[in-house]
């Protein structure tokens with residue numbers, strides 16, 4: 001049964017999509033079967049994997065609004081060992097259309113249920129808010145992985161997100177775990193990146209991964225050509241960091 005991990009942070013531009021792509025690529029590189037789910041109407045995950053999703057008529061949106069849809073029909077094989085459930089701007093309507101749906105927070109969980117046996121890991125790339133789509137991700141997930149940009153003010157968003165996780169656990173998904181907090185865009189040679197990670201560790205202790213992702217222009221270069229960093233620059237430090245993260249995730253979750 002695939003372990004479902006939501007990558008969430010209501011702040012935009014913190015590395016959710018980049019981490020979904022590169023962690024997914026690292027897990028697939030290890031021979032695991034990976035599904036990545038684009039749950040952001042901006043569709044950066046789909047684009048980042050080289051998929052032009054605008055004209056697709058079968059996306060995650062269709063699975064959410066029509067529970068009778070065959071989930072497998074929306075799957076796109078994007079790499080060896082990695083499939084994508086794509087999104088496009090249609091998904092923007094879901095946030096409103098689904099408000100009156102029955103069990104509106106569990107639609108993604110139900111949609112993914114038939115797919116779970118096919119994969120070892122399912123990674124959900126959330127959008128930059130804590131709206132209904134993100135609640136669906138947290139309801140479907142076994143764990144949430146939180147990218148934390150190593151910049152001032154990042155911790156405030158984290159506190160709000162962790163409160164949301166607590167509320168989701170109480171009402172919707174008692175088994176939801178925090179897989180960990182991943183420092184991203186860490187700028188070496190500056191005091192404040194170090195300070196932000198230090199504060200995160202003081203507040204959230206063990207939940208902050210020892211691994212963090214340094215700032216590098218290579219990430220944007222890779223996604224501009226529809227590739228993961230593991231493909232674009234396989235020996236780059238950032239690619240190795242995501243491989244190391246994959247090992248931690250495999251260690252923590254593959255027995256479950």
Ligand SMILES: Nc1ncnc2c1ncn2[C@@H]1O[C@H](COP(=O)(O)OP(=O)(O)O)[C@@H](O)[C@H]1O
Pocket residue numbers: 011012013014015016017018019044128184185186213214215216217219220221223
């Ligand atoms: N470690 C990093 N160093 C430098 N730039 C990064 C890094 N990770 C991501 N980026 C870039 O920062 C931007 C935002 O990242 P993204 O993953 O799209 O964030 P989110 O999904 O949280 O909005 C993108 O242009 C991406 O290429």
Ligand SMILES: [Mg+2]
Pocket residue numbers: 016017018040044045125126127
């Ligand atoms: Mg994103």
